[in-house]
Amino acid sequence: MAISQCFHCAEPIAAVDSFSTFIDGEHRPMCCPGCQAVAQAIVDAGLTSYYRYRSEPASRQQALVPEALKGFSAYDLPEVQQDFVHSQNGLEEVTLTVDGISCAACAWLIEHKLKQMPGVKQAMVNSTTQRALIKWLPDQLKLSNILNEINRIGYHAAPFQLDSEELASSRNSRRFLLRLGLAGFATMQVMMFALALYAGYFTDLETEFRDYFRWVSLIFAAPVVFYSAQPFYFSALRALLSGRLNMDVSVSIAICGAYIASCVATIQGTGEVYFESVSMFTFFLLLGRYFEQSARRKASVSASNLHKLVPLTAVRLTNGTPEEIPAKRLVLNDIILVKPGEAIAADGKVISGVSGVNEAMLTGEQHPVLKRPAEQVYAGTINLEQPLEIQVSALGQDQLVAEIMRLQEFAANSRPAIAILADKLARYFSATILTIATITFLIWHYFISPEDAFWITLSVLVATCPCALALATPTAVTCATGLFTRLGIISRTPGVFEKLPQIDTVLFDKTGTLTNGNVTIDGIRLFDEYTEAEVLEFAAALEYGSLHPIAKAFSPYLSSSLKANAIRHFVGEGIEGVIEQKVFRIGNAAFCNCSPVDAKRQWIYLSCDGKLIAAYALEDKLRADAKQTVDELKREGFGLAIASGDNSRHVLEVAESLGIEKVHANLKPADKLALISELQAHHKVAMFGDGINDAPVLAAAHVSVAMGSGTALAKNNADLILLGDHLHRFTQAVAIAKRTRRIIRQNLAWALGYNLLVLPLAVTGHVVPYVAAIGMSASSLIVVSNSLRLLRTKL
Numbered sequence: 001m002a003i004s005q006c007f008h009c010a011e012p013i014a015a016v017d018s019f020s021t022f023i024d025g026e027h028r029p030m031c032c033p034g035c036q037a038v039a040q041a042i043v044d045a046g047l048t049s050y051y052r053y054r055s056e057p058a059s060r061q062q063a064l065v066p067e068a069l070k071g072f073s074a075y076d077l078p079e080v081q082q083d084f085v086h087s088q089n090g091l092e093e094v095t096l097t098v099d100g101i102s103c104a105a106c107a108w109l110i111e112h113k114l115k116q117m118p119g120v121k122q123a124m125v126n127s128t129t130q131r132a133l134i135k136w137l138p139d140q141l142k143l144s145n146i147l148n149e150i151n152r153i154g155y156h157a158a159p160f161q162l163d164s165e166e167l168a169s170s171r172n173s174r175r176f177l178l179r180l181g182l183a184g185f186a187t188m189q190v191m192m193f194a195l196a197l198y199a200g201y202f203t204d205l206e207t208e209f210r211d212y213f214r215w216v217s218l219i220f221a222a223p224v225v226f227y228s229a230q231p232f233y234f235s236a237l238r239a240l241l242s243g244r245l246n247m248d249v250s251v252s253i254a255i256c257g258a259y260i261a262s263c264v265a266t267i268q269g270t271g272e273v274y275f276e277s278v279s280m281f282t283f284f285l286l287l288g289r290y291f292e293q294s295a296r297r298k299a300s301v302s303a304s305n306l307h308k309l310v311p312l313t314a315v316r317l318t319n320g321t322p323e324e325i326p327a328k329r330l331v332l333n334d335i336i337l338v339k340p341g342e343a344i345a346a347d348g349k350v351i352s353g354v355s356g357v358n359e360a361m362l363t364g365e366q367h368p369v370l371k372r373p374a375e376q377v378y379a380g381t382i383n384l385e386q387p388l389e390i391q392v393s394a395l396g397q398d399q400l401v402a403e404i405m406r407l408q409e410f411a412a413n414s415r416p417a418i419a420i421l422a423d424k425l426a427r428y429f430s431a432t433i434l435t436i437a438t439i440t441f442l443i444w445h446y447f448i449s450p451e452d453a454f455w456i457t458l459s460v461l462v463a464t465c466p467c468a469l470a471l472a473t474p475t476a477v478t479c480a481t482g483l484f485t486r487l488g489i490i491s492r493t494p495g496v497f498e499k500l501p502q503i504d505t506v507l508f509d510k511t512g513t514l515t516n517g518n519v520t521i522d523g524i525r526l527f528d529e530y531t532e533a534e535v536l537e538f539a540a541a542l543e544y545g546s547l548h549p550i551a552k553a554f555s556p557y558l559s560s561s562l563k564a565n566a567i568r569h570f571v572g573e574g575i576e577g578v579i580e581q582k583v584f585r586i587g588n589a590a591f592c593n594c595s596p597v598d599a600k601r602q603w604i605y606l607s608c609d610g611k612l613i614a615a616y617a618l619e620d621k622l623r624a625d626a627k628q629t630v631d632e633l634k635r636e637g638f639g640l641a642i643a644s645g646d647n648s649r650h651v652l653e654v655a656e657s658l659g660i661e662k663v664h665a666n667l668k669p670a671d672k673l674a675l676i677s678e679l680q681a682h683h684k685v686a687m688f689g690d691g692i693n694d695a696p697v698l699a700a701a702h703v704s705v706a707m708g709s710g711t712a713l714a715k716n717n718a719d720l721i722l723l724g725d726h727l728h729r730f731t732q733a734v735a736i737a738k739r740t741r742r743i744i745r746q747n748l749a750w751a752l753g754y755n756l757l758v759l760p761l762a763v764t765g766h767v768v769p770y771v772a773a774i775g776m777s778a779s780s781l782i783v784v785s786n787s788l789r790l791l792r793t794k795l
Contacts, residue, residue, distance in 0.1 A: 096147075506640050594607065
């Protein structure tokens with residue numbers, strides 16, 4: 001069958017599809033009614049230029065169904081708007097998070113579409129932060145109209161609120177920009193007078209003009225020294241008070257020393273002044289720090305926007321009656337109704353309805369996930385097809401999205417060993433530079449040229465400032481953490497970016513890892529007088545409360561009149577409990593004191609008072625991307641093996657179908673631990689697991705990986721969590737970690753190489769102070785720019 005691409009989103013479509021839109025004189029193929037509707041809205045607005053200038057295709061519009069266009073009326077409620085809409089001079093102002101912006105053409109399209117609306121006075125869209133600032137006349141337009149209009153052209157918008165942390169960050173950013181702007185302005189002014197003074201050396205500048213230029217330079221340089229450079233002084237003081245050295249010590253000495261010496265020369269009317277070097281040095285240092293902050297903001301902005309996609313309103317059902325309320329008024333166990341096209345307002349369990357849910361905001365995967373009753377859904381994900389009734393199970397900071405942000409913050413702030421080494425190196429480097437600067441001053445002052453000793457020492461301090469060395473690792477790790485978040489990979493422990501590239505062996509658990517973990521009962525054999533219905537109810541009563549995937553297979557048979565008491569879990573073996581004064585066991589053959597009935601399938605056994613009464617054949621299909629992941633790992637040269645507690649032939653069948661040659665079956669947790677210890681004697685091993693019995697081996701592995709659907713215990717012992725349950729995310733995580741390691745090494749090589757090259761030049765008097773300032777700042781900018789390349793990685 002011929003396959004073509006959707007003109008709007010570039011997704012593949014079958015040639016037999018009949019969706020199309022007439023654009024620029026041609027009928028363009030569309031993949032679905034959503035893309036067709038969006039494209040038609042763009043054409044109707046006369047904005048077809050968007051298709052000529054965009055650099056990336058738009059997002060697929062599966063979520064755009066007619067109901068979605070009616071779902072914003074709650075944002076017009078005054079009690080909802082008070083949190084994010086500001087009124088000023090008769091205009092309403094709001095900042096929106098806009099999902100789906102892929103390039104500058106998207107920002108242009110949204111701006112032009114909104115400006116066509118009567119009542120909109122200002123619309124500015126930032127394609128980097130994916131946010132829009134809108135001002136409008138409230139008597140002519142409602143906020144819901146604006147949100148609907150953005151949705152109509154294919155983007156999902158929601159009000160954006162700055163939380164307390166972002167407000168503090170925003171205030172710090174404004175203060176930093178003020179320091180930077182002041183330093184830049186003063187540098188320009190002082191440089192003009194410096195040029196006049198330099199010219200004076202060739203034109204015999206009269207003394208009164210020379211002194212006038214110096215005094216004016218002193219005044220312009222003062223705010224730079226006393227205000228703009230304050231962060232360096234405070235940092236240096238904190239370091240000295242804690243008994244250590246950092247790079248800001250040498251920076252502070254250079255700034256203060258040069259300014260004081262220049263002031264003395266100006267007051268006395270003799271000697272050289274360095275006001276332009278002081279100002280320029282401070283300006284370039286601040287510029288380097290500004291780029292570092294920008295890199296961190298860019299890396300974290302996607303996670304921040306992710307939190308803002310959680311809707312601010314919800315439809316609560318009270319005795320079946322819907323009521324639209326602010327989401328913050330929800331309490332646990334409330335029942336909420338989520339219509340197709342709407343985002344889910346809180347974590348909860350589906351109690352009614354079956355529908356596909358887009359969890360891309362959490363997992364990066366656009367393919368909808370089918371949700372049935374009793375299954376978990378998460379705040380911020382989008383219901384696509386049918387109405388869902390959901391019982392709220394978590395709110396606020398207990399929701400998964402808040403947990404992800406906390407883990408991301410932890411990962412971004414955790415420092416791998418190479419970062420700690422770089423910090424140590426920077427401290428020793430600072431001490432070495434201070435020593436060399438002192439020796440340089442003494443040698444030049446007493447043996448070579450006393451009048452040049454000070455500015456040569458100043459050049460040494462400025463040119464060799466280890467800013468780039470200090471920035472080399474944290475900027476790269478921050479950017480890589482942002483990439484992980486986009487992919488739905490949560491890094492829980494420090495050092496993951498170091499350990500992943502070292503992995504050469506991958507060990508998989510079977511159930512719930514290579515397979516979906518959606519175990520079903522494929523047959524029953526009876527060995528006693530009990531009926532099928534009875535043995536299923538016994539098994540359901542024993543498995544009630546268990547988080548193992550097998551327990552889900554029996555949950556439909558749970559009877560309210562049958563309860564198991566004195567339940568005991570034997571990790572890796574089974575469950576024992578008392579039902580009607582009889583001891584029942586469900587688990588493997590050895591646990592139930594019987595022989596396997598058939599080695600070709602996966603069986604679980606049920607015994608009563610030590611006698612086998614039933615056996616259940618189980619079925620668990622392979623994950624859709626298991627074969628792709630295994631093939632990719634084999635191409636990359638990884639050694640692969642399966643370590644499973646199952647002893648049936650099903651383990652071998654899974655291994656054969658995936659092409660994994662090494663299989664270790666019938667392993668207890670202690671056996672898995674012994675196996676991984678044996679492997680780790682010669683290899684760096686990554687372990688995949690999802691069950692309670694995998695927790696010890698996950699803790700012992702060099703890198704441990706838990707699936708998002710795994711047990712809490714497994715996830716708490718894992719280094720990485722794959723939220724979307726897609727195995728191939730692991731190969732992407734390894735690729736990102738390798739790229740991060742390369743960039744960190746490049747950064748460190750550049751920073752060290754630059755400092756080693758410039759040091760002898762500065763010591764021998766071949767670098768004047770302002771050239772030293774430019775060189776040092778350029779070195780920092782190169783390091784930051786190199787780290788930012790990570791954010792442009794194609795995934």
